[in-house]
Amino acid sequence: MSEALAALDDVEVDYPRGPALGPFSLAIEPGQIVGLVGPSGCGKSTAVRLLAGLEAPTRGVVRRMTAKGDTAVVFQAPTLMPWASARANVALPLELDGMPRREARAQADRLLERVKLAGAEQAKPAQLSGGMAMRVSLARALVTDPKLLLLDEPFAALDEITRRALGADVQGLWAALKPAIVFVTHNVEEACYMAGRVVVMTPGPGRLAGETHVDGPMPRPPGFRTTEAFRQACERVSADLARGMQGAVA
Amino acid sequence: MSRLANAIAPAALIVVLLAVWEAACRLLSVPVFLLPAPSEIAVAAVENAPLLIDAAGNTLLMAVLAFLLAAGLAFTVALLISTHPLAERAVQPLAVSLQVTPIMAIAPLAVIWAGLDHPARAVVGLAAIVAFFPIFSGALTGLKSADPDLERLFDLYGASARERLFRLRLPSAVPFLLEGLKVAAGLALIGAVVAEFVARSGLSRGLAWRLMEASNRLETAKTFAALFVLVLMGVGLNALMRGAERAVLRWWRGR
Numbered sequence: 312m313s314e315a316l317a318a319l320d321d322v323e324v325d326y327p328r329g330p331a332l333g334p335f336s337l338a339i340e341p342g343q344i345v346g347l348v349g350p351s352g353c354g355k356s357t358a359v360r361l362l363a364g365l366e367a368p369t370r371g372v373v374r375r376m377t378a379k380g381d382t383a384v385v386f387q388a389p390t391l392m393p394w395a396s397a398r399a400n401v402a403l404p405l406e407l408d409g410m411p412r413r414e415a416r417a418q419a420d421r422l423l424e425r426v427k428l429a430g431a432e433q434a435k436p437a438q439l440s441g442g443m444a445m446r447v448s449l450a451r452a453l454v455t456d457p458k459l460l461l462l463d464e465p466f467a468a469l470d471e472i473t474r475r476a477l478g479a480d481v482q483g484l485w486a487a488l489k490p491a492i493v494f495v496t497h498n499v500e501e502a503c504y505m506a507g508r509v510v511v512m513t514p515g516p517g518r519l520a521g522e523t524h525v526d527g528p529m530p531r532p533p534g535f536r537t538t539e540a541f542r543q544a545c546e547r548v549s550a551d552l553a554r555g556m557q558g559a560v561a
Numbered sequence: 562m563s564r565l566a567n568a569i570a571p572a573a574l575i576v577v578l579l580a581v582w583e584a585a586c587r588l589l590s591v592p593v594f595l596l597p598a599p600s601e602i603a604v605a606a607v608e609n610a611p612l613l614i615d616a617a618g619n620t621l622l623m624a625v626l627a628f629l630l631a632a633g634l635a636f637t638v639a640l641l642i643s644t645h646p647l648a649e650r651a652v653q654p655l656a657v658s659l660q661v662t663p664i665m666a667i668a669p670l671a672v673i674w675a676g677l678d679h680p681a682r683a684v685v686g687l688a689a690i691v692a693f694f695p696i697f698s699g700a701l702t703g704l705k706s707a708d709p710d711l712e713r714l715f716d717l718y719g720a721s722a723r724e725r726l727f728r729l730r731l732p733s734a735v736p737f738l739l740e741g742l743k744v745a746a747g748l749a750l751i752g753a754v755v756a757e758f759v760a761r762s763g764l765s766r767g768l769a770w771r772l773m774e775a776s777n778r779l780e781t782a783k784t785f786a787a788l789f790v791l792v793l794m795g796v797g798l799n800a801l802m803r804g805a806e807r808a809v810l811r812w813w814r815g816r
Contacts (some may be wrong), residue, residue: 365713379719390710394732394813403728407718435815539750 315374316341316459321408322371323516328514332357334371337491337510339459344485344492344529348505348548350556355495355515359463362493379408380455383490389444391436391451394536396422398432401451408455410428422450425487426480427494442473448479453484460490463465463533464497477503482530499552503544504531506540511548513555520558521551574792579801597782605782606789613771617790620753620767623681624670624798627688628749632742635693639700642728644722649701664752668759680762688752692745699741735813743802750795768794 315338322436323333326405331397332354339345339362349355376382382403391400401419407410420432433451436444452460464479466474478501478513485492494505503525504511513519525544527535535541579599585591586598593601593664601726606613616632638656664687675683715725757769775783 313788318696360713363717365716377675380715384714384717386710386713388710390714392711392732394735396815403714404718407720407724407728408713437814437816 314341315339317375318357318367318373319361320357320372320374322368322373324354324361324366325369330555331543332361332370332517335512335518339491339493341458342489342530343508344494344506346444346509347493347495347512348497348509348552349472349504349512349517349520350514350552351497353512355497355512355517356463358512359493359495360461361388363461368531369514370437376458377432380404381456381457382459383455384461384463385445385448385452385465387467389436389441389448391447392435396435397439397447397450400436400471401454402453404455409514413497419450420456422454423447424483425453426450439523445469445473445477449477449481453488453490456488457490459507460492462492462494464495466488466501466547467496474501479530481505486530491492494507499545499548500536503541503548504536511551511555513558519556521547522552523547562709564774570767571678594779594781595602597785601782602785602789605780606786609783609786610702613787616766616771616787617794619681620750620757620769620791621794622769623684623757624688624750624753624763627685627753628692630748631749632696634689635696635741635745636700636738639697639704641681642702643704644726651781652732654679656697659690662764664691664756665759671756672762672796674685676777677762678764678794680757680760680765681767683740683760684765684767685742685754686757687756688749691752691755692749695748696738699737699744700734703737703741704730706737707733722761732813733775740808741811743806746798747795750798753790 318338319336321334321336323335326329335354335358337345337347344466354452359367361368362375363382364373364377365373367373367382378487391397392403395403398416398419401422402415405418407416410418420429422434423429426449428443428446428450429444431439432448436447445561449465462510465526466477469477481492484529492506494502496505503523507525507527507529509525511522512518513520523544526540529537548551581770583598584774586596591598597605638652642652662747667690668683669689671683672680675686711729711733712725714788715729720728727815756765757765758773761773762770768787772784772787775781775787
């Protein structure tokens with residue numbers, strides 16, 4: 312087992328309204344795509360915020376890279392600055408890190424091209440479709456060349472067609488840049504398609520309900536959804552989810 | 562077709578109302594000092610045009626000065642307290658007190674403080690108080706309106722307080738600030754006129770003074786003419802602010 316990029320060691324998070332997460336442990340290795348699946352309110356987003364350093368655990372230890380730009384987050388909404396162009400939005404992380412504006416924006420243009428948005432550099436978020444705005448958000452996350460990319464239900468607000476296209480694009484970007492990815496979703500099939508390792512959480516406060524390895528190449532070849540490996544993985548993840556729910560009821 | 566109708570409808574209503582008014586005055590022989598016909602008001606307006614325009618200019622100048630004063634103060638205060646929840650807690654009740662106090666009640670004090678020879682200063686001050694609140698509350702709401710996930714993103718990339726203010730909070734505040742400025746511009750004009758009434762001094766040489774003067778002399782047509790100029794000025798100001806708001810918003814969000 313290689314050295315983990317980031318890890319949660321028996322972390323617990325309590326909010327004023329009650330315990331939200333844990334105890335929960337998760338180690339992420341370089342270049343790995345981890346799918347994090349669980350019912351609503353199980354603390355998936357909390358786990359992401361812990362890994363991003365945006366929140367501190369109540370108990371337990373979070374190990375993460377502290378250098379700026381090593382960790383990137385894509386939220387459920389595109390979360391773009393509505394007054395700024397796509398180019399300025401993507402350049403933001405670099406400019407906040409002190410890179411000269413011209414250089415940062417040139418780099419932003421390259422990333423926009425990578426997410427198939429060449430030509431939309433000047434467009435403001437209101438002029439973009441939901442899928443395009445999400446691509447800008449993805450480009451912004453990748454512009455610092457992060458080692459860990461946290462995707463918190465990034466496609467939840469998109470239609471199925473856009474969602475699949477973006478899923479394939481994320482895999483293409485992963486193949487080129489090889490960041491470790493944590494992909495949060497409550498969709499079992501999306502998790503098995505996007506991730507090589509699927510971690511299932513119980514209802515809140517979320518704990519580990521099970522873990523499934525999805526056999527198969529990444530990026531996924533055409534027709535992967537019809538393969539036996541994919542279907543079996545989906546069944547196992549569904550079983551973990553069901554068992555987690557039962558445990559919560561008992 | 563419907564656009565044309567939309568544009569014509571308000572004008573048509575005004576024409577109809579004026580015609581009814583004119584006909585009623587003529588048919589019922591209403592005395593001029595009680596209710597002059599529109600035609601008589603028009604004559605009075607033309608005859609007193611230089612006087613009224615001069616007075617309107619003075620009122621407008623006072624309103625604009627009040628607006629600028631209020632905008633500067635309200636924005637500065639909002640900016641200073643937006644970073645500190647405790648400062649906001651401290652200032653908020655005072656700001657509300659200022660808002661709910663009728664300027665009629667403070668006017669006598671303002672007139673004394675400004676000096677009896679400078680009623681225009683009192684008018685500007687009073688109108689500024691009226692215009693202060695919408696800008697203040699718009700700026701304060703706007704400065705705190707940034708998307709919480711964008712705030713998290715600024716945390717993630719280690720933005721400084723200065724970067725957060727200039728790159729996130731100020732731009733986020735723009736739509737709220739515009740709304741506040743638009744409302745405040747109208748209030749500044751109303752405030753200036755009301756303050757002139759209360760100051761009760763011809764030295765302010767504004768439209769309200771001409772209005773009072775004419776009505777005291779039972780020159781009702783001239784009173785209406787002054788009123789008409791006032792309404793025209795208010796409508797013009799409102800249209801200007803709306804246009805400015807739309808233009809800036811279009812630039813802000815790109816459509």
